[in-house]
Amino acid sequence: MHEPVRLLLVDDHxxxxEGIARLLEAEDRxxxxxHFASPHDALASSALAKTDIVLLDYDLGESNGLQLLRAMRSRHPELKxxxxxxxxxxxxxxQLLCEGASGIFLKHSAPTDLIQAILMIIRGGSWIDSSILNKLTAPAPPVQRQETRPTLELTPREQDVLNGVFEGLTNKEIAARMSISESYVKALLQxxxxxxxxxxxxxxxxxxxxRQRA
Incomplete structure:
Protein backbone atom coordinates (compact mmCIF):
# COMPACT_ATOMS: atom_id res chain seq x y z
CA MET A 1 0.00 0.00 0.00
CA HIS A 2 1.33 3.43 -0.95
CA GLU A 3 2.02 5.99 1.76
CA PRO A 4 -0.60 8.77 1.89
CA VAL A 5 0.27 12.21 0.55
CA ARG A 6 1.28 14.35 3.54
CA LEU A 7 -0.37 17.76 3.60
CA LEU A 8 0.09 20.94 5.60
CA LEU A 9 -2.64 23.60 5.56
CA VAL A 10 -2.17 27.32 6.21
CA ASP A 11 -5.38 29.37 6.39
CA ASP A 12 -6.50 31.99 8.90
CA HIS A 13 -10.19 30.99 8.68
CA GLU A 18 -11.89 22.44 9.98
CA GLY A 19 -13.80 21.72 6.78
CA ILE A 20 -10.64 20.71 4.93
CA ALA A 21 -9.59 18.52 7.87
CA ARG A 22 -12.92 16.64 7.76
CA LEU A 23 -12.66 16.24 3.99
CA LEU A 24 -9.15 14.80 4.16
CA GLU A 25 -9.98 12.44 7.05
CA ALA A 26 -12.34 10.60 4.70
CA GLU A 27 -9.64 10.17 2.02
CA ASP A 28 -7.18 7.31 2.64
CA ARG A 29 -4.73 8.59 0.02
CA HIS A 35 -2.67 23.03 10.01
CA PHE A 36 -1.97 26.61 11.03
CA ALA A 37 -3.65 30.00 11.07
CA SER A 38 -0.35 31.86 11.46
CA PRO A 39 2.26 32.05 8.67
CA HIS A 40 4.99 32.35 11.32
CA ASP A 41 3.87 29.16 13.08
CA ALA A 42 3.69 27.27 9.78
CA LEU A 43 7.17 28.34 8.74
CA ALA A 44 8.62 27.43 12.15
CA SER A 45 6.95 24.02 12.29
CA SER A 46 9.07 20.88 12.06
CA ALA A 47 6.18 19.32 10.12
CA LEU A 48 7.13 21.40 7.09
CA ALA A 49 10.16 19.21 6.37
CA LYS A 50 7.90 16.13 6.29
CA THR A 51 5.27 17.71 4.02
CA ASP A 52 4.62 16.69 0.42
CA ILE A 53 2.18 19.49 -0.46
CA VAL A 54 1.25 22.72 1.31
CA LEU A 55 -2.30 24.04 0.90
CA LEU A 56 -1.68 27.76 1.27
CA ASP A 57 -4.30 30.50 1.50
CA TYR A 58 -3.36 33.62 -0.45
CA ASP A 59 -5.06 36.12 1.86
CA LEU A 60 -3.59 35.70 5.34
CA GLY A 61 -4.74 38.92 6.94
CA GLU A 62 -1.80 41.28 7.38
CA SER A 63 0.39 39.24 5.02
CA ASN A 64 -0.26 37.33 1.81
CA GLY A 65 0.53 33.84 0.67
CA LEU A 66 3.16 34.99 -1.81
CA GLN A 67 5.49 36.04 1.01
CA LEU A 68 5.08 32.69 2.76
CA LEU A 69 5.46 30.78 -0.51
CA ARG A 70 8.83 32.47 -1.08
CA ALA A 71 9.97 31.75 2.47
CA MET A 72 8.92 28.09 2.33
CA ARG A 73 10.54 27.45 -1.03
CA SER A 74 13.75 29.18 0.03
CA ARG A 75 14.04 26.61 2.84
CA HIS A 76 12.56 23.65 0.95
CA PRO A 77 13.03 24.20 -2.82
CA GLU A 78 11.35 20.91 -3.77
CA LEU A 79 8.21 21.63 -1.73
CA LYS A 80 4.99 21.62 -3.74
CA GLN A 95 3.47 36.03 -10.05
CA LEU A 96 2.46 33.05 -7.91
CA LEU A 97 3.09 30.56 -10.71
CA CYS A 98 6.39 32.17 -11.65
CA GLU A 99 7.48 32.07 -8.00
CA GLY A 100 6.96 28.31 -7.90
CA ALA A 101 3.34 27.57 -6.96
CA SER A 102 2.28 24.17 -8.29
CA GLY A 103 -1.24 25.37 -8.88
CA ILE A 104 -4.12 27.62 -7.88
CA PHE A 105 -7.36 26.25 -6.44
CA LEU A 106 -10.51 28.32 -5.96
CA LYS A 107 -12.28 27.93 -2.62
CA HIS A 108 -15.73 27.75 -4.18
CA SER A 109 -14.76 24.68 -6.24
CA ALA A 110 -16.10 21.22 -5.43
CA PRO A 111 -14.32 19.23 -2.68
CA THR A 112 -13.69 16.42 -5.16
CA ASP A 113 -11.76 18.91 -7.31
CA LEU A 114 -9.41 19.59 -4.40
CA ILE A 115 -8.66 15.87 -4.08
CA GLN A 116 -8.03 15.70 -7.83
CA ALA A 117 -5.77 18.76 -7.70
CA ILE A 118 -3.65 17.31 -4.88
CA LEU A 119 -3.23 13.95 -6.62
CA MET A 120 -2.35 15.63 -9.92
CA ILE A 121 0.32 17.78 -8.27
CA ILE A 122 1.90 14.88 -6.37
CA ARG A 123 2.28 13.11 -9.74
CA GLY A 124 4.29 16.06 -11.02
CA GLY A 125 1.49 17.95 -12.73
CA SER A 126 -0.04 21.33 -12.01
CA TRP A 127 -3.58 22.51 -11.27
CA ILE A 128 -5.06 25.69 -12.67
CA ASP A 129 -8.78 26.27 -12.30
CA SER A 130 -10.58 26.92 -15.59
CA SER A 131 -11.57 30.47 -14.60
CA ILE A 132 -7.96 31.14 -13.58
CA LEU A 133 -6.84 29.80 -16.96
CA ASN A 134 -9.18 32.25 -18.70
CA LYS A 135 -7.48 35.12 -16.88
CA LEU A 136 -4.05 33.80 -17.82
CA THR A 137 -4.88 33.63 -21.50
CA ALA A 138 -6.45 37.10 -21.56
CA PRO A 139 -4.19 39.81 -23.05
CA ALA A 140 -2.05 41.45 -20.40
CA PRO A 141 -2.00 45.26 -20.15
CA PRO A 142 0.85 46.76 -22.21
CA VAL A 143 3.93 47.56 -20.16
CA GLN A 144 6.92 49.55 -21.34
CA ARG A 145 10.17 47.69 -20.81
CA GLN A 146 13.73 48.66 -21.50
CA GLU A 147 14.82 45.06 -21.81
CA THR A 148 12.82 42.08 -23.01
CA ARG A 149 13.43 38.37 -22.85
CA PRO A 150 13.30 36.34 -26.05
CA THR A 151 9.79 35.18 -26.84
CA LEU A 152 8.98 31.50 -26.85
CA GLU A 153 8.45 30.44 -30.47
CA LEU A 154 6.24 27.36 -30.67
CA THR A 155 4.71 25.35 -33.46
CA PRO A 156 0.89 25.09 -33.45
CA ARG A 157 1.06 21.54 -32.08
CA GLU A 158 3.52 22.53 -29.35
CA GLN A 159 1.17 25.36 -28.37
CA ASP A 160 -1.75 22.92 -28.20
CA VAL A 161 0.25 20.63 -25.90
CA LEU A 162 1.28 23.60 -23.74
CA ASN A 163 -2.37 24.66 -23.44
CA GLY A 164 -3.19 21.14 -22.26
CA VAL A 165 -0.44 21.33 -19.64
CA PHE A 166 -1.84 24.67 -18.44
CA GLU A 167 -5.22 22.97 -17.98
CA GLY A 168 -3.68 20.10 -16.02
CA LEU A 169 -4.51 17.45 -18.63
CA THR A 170 -2.64 14.16 -18.77
CA ASN A 171 -0.71 13.11 -21.88
CA LYS A 172 -3.53 10.71 -22.74
CA GLU A 173 -6.16 13.46 -22.45
CA ILE A 174 -4.08 15.84 -24.57
CA ALA A 175 -3.65 13.11 -27.20
CA ALA A 176 -7.41 12.52 -27.33
CA ARG A 177 -8.12 16.24 -27.69
CA MET A 178 -5.56 16.63 -30.50
CA SER A 179 -6.43 13.30 -32.18
CA ILE A 180 -2.80 12.16 -32.09
CA SER A 181 -0.97 9.33 -30.33
CA GLU A 182 0.15 9.61 -26.72
CA SER A 183 3.74 8.93 -27.82
CA TYR A 184 3.55 11.94 -30.14
CA VAL A 185 2.35 14.08 -27.22
CA LYS A 186 5.36 12.88 -25.20
CA ALA A 187 7.66 13.82 -28.08
CA LEU A 188 6.12 17.29 -28.33
CA LEU A 189 6.38 17.70 -24.57
CA GLN A 190 10.06 16.76 -24.75
CA ARG A 211 8.21 34.41 -21.48
CA GLN A 212 4.63 35.59 -21.99
CA ARG A 213 5.21 38.47 -19.59
CA ALA A 214 8.34 39.56 -21.48
Whole structure:
Protein backbone atom coordinates (compact mmCIF):
# COMPACT_ATOMS: atom_id res chain seq x y z
CA MET A 1 0.00 0.00 0.00
CA HIS A 2 1.33 3.43 -0.95
CA GLU A 3 2.02 5.99 1.76
CA PRO A 4 -0.60 8.77 1.89
CA VAL A 5 0.27 12.21 0.55
CA ARG A 6 1.28 14.35 3.54
CA LEU A 7 -0.37 17.76 3.60
CA LEU A 8 0.09 20.94 5.60
CA LEU A 9 -2.64 23.60 5.56
CA VAL A 10 -2.17 27.32 6.21
CA ASP A 11 -5.38 29.37 6.39
CA ASP A 12 -6.50 31.99 8.90
CA HIS A 13 -10.19 30.99 8.68
CA UNK A 14 -11.02 28.40 11.34
CA UNK A 15 -14.14 27.07 9.61
CA UNK A 16 -12.26 26.49 6.36
CA UNK A 17 -9.43 24.66 8.13
CA GLU A 18 -11.89 22.44 9.98
CA GLY A 19 -13.80 21.72 6.78
CA ILE A 20 -10.64 20.71 4.93
CA ALA A 21 -9.59 18.52 7.87
CA ARG A 22 -12.92 16.64 7.76
CA LEU A 23 -12.66 16.24 3.99
CA LEU A 24 -9.15 14.80 4.16
CA GLU A 25 -9.98 12.44 7.05
CA ALA A 26 -12.34 10.60 4.70
CA GLU A 27 -9.64 10.17 2.02
CA ASP A 28 -7.18 7.31 2.64
CA ARG A 29 -4.73 8.59 0.02
CA UNK A 30 -4.22 11.88 1.86
CA UNK A 31 -3.05 12.80 5.36
CA UNK A 32 -3.26 16.24 6.94
CA UNK A 33 -0.24 16.28 9.26
CA UNK A 34 -0.63 19.87 10.51
CA HIS A 35 -2.67 23.03 10.01
CA PHE A 36 -1.97 26.61 11.03
CA ALA A 37 -3.65 30.00 11.07
CA SER A 38 -0.35 31.86 11.46
CA PRO A 39 2.26 32.05 8.67
CA HIS A 40 4.99 32.35 11.32
CA ASP A 41 3.87 29.16 13.08
CA ALA A 42 3.69 27.27 9.78
CA LEU A 43 7.17 28.34 8.74
CA ALA A 44 8.62 27.43 12.15
CA SER A 45 6.95 24.02 12.29
CA SER A 46 9.07 20.88 12.06
CA ALA A 47 6.18 19.32 10.12
CA LEU A 48 7.13 21.40 7.09
CA ALA A 49 10.16 19.21 6.37
CA LYS A 50 7.90 16.13 6.29
CA THR A 51 5.27 17.71 4.02
CA ASP A 52 4.62 16.69 0.42
CA ILE A 53 2.18 19.49 -0.46
CA VAL A 54 1.25 22.72 1.31
CA LEU A 55 -2.30 24.04 0.90
CA LEU A 56 -1.68 27.76 1.27
CA ASP A 57 -4.30 30.50 1.50
CA TYR A 58 -3.36 33.62 -0.45
CA ASP A 59 -5.06 36.12 1.86
CA LEU A 60 -3.59 35.70 5.34
CA GLY A 61 -4.74 38.92 6.94
CA GLU A 62 -1.80 41.28 7.38
CA SER A 63 0.39 39.24 5.02
CA ASN A 64 -0.26 37.33 1.81
CA GLY A 65 0.53 33.84 0.67
CA LEU A 66 3.16 34.99 -1.81
CA GLN A 67 5.49 36.04 1.01
CA LEU A 68 5.08 32.69 2.76
CA LEU A 69 5.46 30.78 -0.51
CA ARG A 70 8.83 32.47 -1.08
CA ALA A 71 9.97 31.75 2.47
CA MET A 72 8.92 28.09 2.33
CA ARG A 73 10.54 27.45 -1.03
CA SER A 74 13.75 29.18 0.03
CA ARG A 75 14.04 26.61 2.84
CA HIS A 76 12.56 23.65 0.95
CA PRO A 77 13.03 24.20 -2.82
CA GLU A 78 11.35 20.91 -3.77
CA LEU A 79 8.21 21.63 -1.73
CA LYS A 80 4.99 21.62 -3.74
CA UNK A 81 2.55 24.41 -2.89
CA UNK A 82 -1.08 24.63 -3.97
CA UNK A 83 -2.46 28.13 -3.51
CA UNK A 84 -6.04 28.28 -2.24
CA UNK A 85 -7.96 31.49 -2.83
CA UNK A 86 -11.37 33.08 -3.32
CA UNK A 87 -10.05 34.87 -6.41
CA UNK A 88 -7.01 36.68 -7.82
CA UNK A 89 -6.22 39.15 -10.57
CA UNK A 90 -4.08 38.25 -13.57
CA UNK A 91 -0.89 39.83 -12.21
CA UNK A 92 -1.10 37.94 -8.90
CA UNK A 93 -1.79 34.65 -10.69
CA UNK A 94 1.24 35.00 -12.94
CA GLN A 95 3.47 36.03 -10.05
CA LEU A 96 2.46 33.05 -7.91
CA LEU A 97 3.09 30.56 -10.71
CA CYS A 98 6.39 32.17 -11.65
CA GLU A 99 7.48 32.07 -8.00
CA GLY A 100 6.96 28.31 -7.90
CA ALA A 101 3.34 27.57 -6.96
CA SER A 102 2.28 24.17 -8.29
CA GLY A 103 -1.24 25.37 -8.88
CA ILE A 104 -4.12 27.62 -7.88
CA PHE A 105 -7.36 26.25 -6.44
CA LEU A 106 -10.51 28.32 -5.96
CA LYS A 107 -12.28 27.93 -2.62
CA HIS A 108 -15.73 27.75 -4.18
CA SER A 109 -14.76 24.68 -6.24
CA ALA A 110 -16.10 21.22 -5.43
CA PRO A 111 -14.32 19.23 -2.68
CA THR A 112 -13.69 16.42 -5.16
CA ASP A 113 -11.76 18.91 -7.31
CA LEU A 114 -9.41 19.59 -4.40
CA ILE A 115 -8.66 15.87 -4.08
CA GLN A 116 -8.03 15.70 -7.83
CA ALA A 117 -5.77 18.76 -7.70
CA ILE A 118 -3.65 17.31 -4.88
CA LEU A 119 -3.23 13.95 -6.62
CA MET A 120 -2.35 15.63 -9.92
CA ILE A 121 0.32 17.78 -8.27
CA ILE A 122 1.90 14.88 -6.37
CA ARG A 123 2.28 13.11 -9.74
CA GLY A 124 4.29 16.06 -11.02
CA GLY A 125 1.49 17.95 -12.73
CA SER A 126 -0.04 21.33 -12.01
CA TRP A 127 -3.58 22.51 -11.27
CA ILE A 128 -5.06 25.69 -12.67
CA ASP A 129 -8.78 26.27 -12.30
CA SER A 130 -10.58 26.92 -15.59
CA SER A 131 -11.57 30.47 -14.60
CA ILE A 132 -7.96 31.14 -13.58
CA LEU A 133 -6.84 29.80 -16.96
CA ASN A 134 -9.18 32.25 -18.70
CA LYS A 135 -7.48 35.12 -16.88
CA LEU A 136 -4.05 33.80 -17.82
CA THR A 137 -4.88 33.63 -21.50
CA ALA A 138 -6.45 37.10 -21.56
CA PRO A 139 -4.19 39.81 -23.05
CA ALA A 140 -2.05 41.45 -20.40
CA PRO A 141 -2.00 45.26 -20.15
CA PRO A 142 0.85 46.76 -22.21
CA VAL A 143 3.93 47.56 -20.16
CA GLN A 144 6.92 49.55 -21.34
CA ARG A 145 10.17 47.69 -20.81
CA GLN A 146 13.73 48.66 -21.50
CA GLU A 147 14.82 45.06 -21.81
CA THR A 148 12.82 42.08 -23.01
CA ARG A 149 13.43 38.37 -22.85
CA PRO A 150 13.30 36.34 -26.05
CA THR A 151 9.79 35.18 -26.84
CA LEU A 152 8.98 31.50 -26.85
CA GLU A 153 8.45 30.44 -30.47
CA LEU A 154 6.24 27.36 -30.67
CA THR A 155 4.71 25.35 -33.46
CA PRO A 156 0.89 25.09 -33.45
CA ARG A 157 1.06 21.54 -32.08
CA GLU A 158 3.52 22.53 -29.35
CA GLN A 159 1.17 25.36 -28.37
CA ASP A 160 -1.75 22.92 -28.20
CA VAL A 161 0.25 20.63 -25.90
CA LEU A 162 1.28 23.60 -23.74
CA ASN A 163 -2.37 24.66 -23.44
CA GLY A 164 -3.19 21.14 -22.26
CA VAL A 165 -0.44 21.33 -19.64
CA PHE A 166 -1.84 24.67 -18.44
CA GLU A 167 -5.22 22.97 -17.98
CA GLY A 168 -3.68 20.10 -16.02
CA LEU A 169 -4.51 17.45 -18.63
CA THR A 170 -2.64 14.16 -18.77
CA ASN A 171 -0.71 13.11 -21.88
CA LYS A 172 -3.53 10.71 -22.74
CA GLU A 173 -6.16 13.46 -22.45
CA ILE A 174 -4.08 15.84 -24.57
CA ALA A 175 -3.65 13.11 -27.20
CA ALA A 176 -7.41 12.52 -27.33
CA ARG A 177 -8.12 16.24 -27.69
CA MET A 178 -5.56 16.63 -30.50
CA SER A 179 -6.43 13.30 -32.18
CA ILE A 180 -2.80 12.16 -32.09
CA SER A 181 -0.97 9.33 -30.33
CA GLU A 182 0.15 9.61 -26.72
CA SER A 183 3.74 8.93 -27.82
CA TYR A 184 3.55 11.94 -30.14
CA VAL A 185 2.35 14.08 -27.22
CA LYS A 186 5.36 12.88 -25.20
CA ALA A 187 7.66 13.82 -28.08
CA LEU A 188 6.12 17.29 -28.33
CA LEU A 189 6.38 17.70 -24.57
CA GLN A 190 10.06 16.76 -24.75
CA UNK A 191 10.54 19.43 -27.44
CA UNK A 192 8.94 21.97 -25.12
CA UNK A 193 11.27 20.90 -22.30
CA UNK A 194 14.28 21.34 -24.58
CA UNK A 195 13.14 24.75 -25.85
CA UNK A 196 12.57 26.06 -22.33
CA UNK A 197 15.44 24.25 -20.60
CA UNK A 198 13.23 22.57 -17.99
CA UNK A 199 12.54 19.00 -16.91
CA UNK A 200 9.06 19.02 -15.34
CA UNK A 201 5.57 20.20 -16.23
CA UNK A 202 5.40 22.68 -13.34
CA UNK A 203 8.71 24.23 -14.44
CA UNK A 204 7.36 24.42 -17.99
CA UNK A 205 4.31 26.38 -16.79
CA UNK A 206 6.49 28.88 -14.92
CA UNK A 207 8.91 29.44 -17.80
CA UNK A 208 6.10 29.81 -20.34
CA UNK A 209 4.42 32.43 -18.16
CA UNK A 210 7.68 34.31 -17.70
CA ARG A 211 8.21 34.41 -21.48
CA GLN A 212 4.63 35.59 -21.99
CA ARG A 213 5.21 38.47 -19.59
CA ALA A 214 8.34 39.56 -21.48
Missing amino acids: TLFR LQLIA ILMVTAGLDQAAIR QLFEKTGVRTRSQLVRVALE
